[in-house]
Amino acid sequence: xxxxxxxxxLAVEGATVGGxxxxxxxxxxxxxxxxxxANCGGRFEARNRPTPYCTKQCGAEAKTVRYARKARxxxxxxxxxxxxxxxxxxxxxxxxECAWDKWSGEPEPGPVVPPEVEPLAEHLDAQIPDSDVFxxxxxxxxxxxxxxxxLRPCDVQEWDSVWRDWVNAHAR
Ligand SMILES: [Zn+2]
Numbered sequence: 001x002x003x004x005x006x007x008x009x010l011a012v013e014g015a016t017v018g019g020x021x022x023x024x025x026x027x028x029x030x031x032x033x034x035x036x037x038a039n040c041g042g043r044f045e046a047r048n049r050p051t052p053y054c055t056k057q058c059g060a061e062a063k064t065v066r067y068a069r070k071a072r073x074x075x076x077x078x079x080x081x082x083x084x085x086x087x088x089x090x091x092x093x094x095x096x097e098c099a100w101d102k103w104s105g106e107p108e109p110g111p112v113v114p115p116e117v118e119p120l121a122e123h124l125d126a127q128i129p130d131s132d133v134f135x136x137x138x139x140x141x142x143x144x145x146x147x148x149x150x151l152r153p154c155d156v157q158e159w160d161s162v163w164r165d166w167v168n169a170h171a172r
Pocket of ligand 1: 038042053
């Protein structure tokens with residue numbers, strides 16, 4: 001057990017363990033090239049720290065869906081006024097976070113490769129054209145909120161305590 005940190009340090013610095021043998025699978029796990037977005041299913045370049053979302057917008061969408069699912073579980077369709085107001089605000093925020101936030105000071109995310117199959121394909125309203133990005137996003141969030149069980153991994157209420165494991169399990 002005590003040798004693990006040393007191996008990790010060597011791998012991070014690009015040193016070869018064992019004097020020039022073939023690289024094992026361990027370094028690639030320590031330094032994945034891409035992560036999967038828990039919200040949209042796209043793949044994006046792995047940066048310094050593990051992160052479950054390709055963009056701030058995907059993070060905002062996931063947070064909104066979790067909040068709405070929790071509110072429905074607690075109040076049904078009869079939401080208290082304060083919860084309803086907060087929910088409206090979160091939905092608007094998630095939908096308008098469309099462009100990358102140029103004012104955050106954070107580096108722009110690398111290109112996101114969309115998933116081969118839209119993860120919500122069988123649930124989305126097929127009448128909405130692909131070009132209507134806002135309507136598709138809103139429809140996606142709505143079906144996730146109203147679904148009996150979670151449709152995306154980040155929709156579970158305990159996400160904050162499980163996302164690291166999920167990100168690592170889906171890193172490549
Ligand atoms: Zn995403």
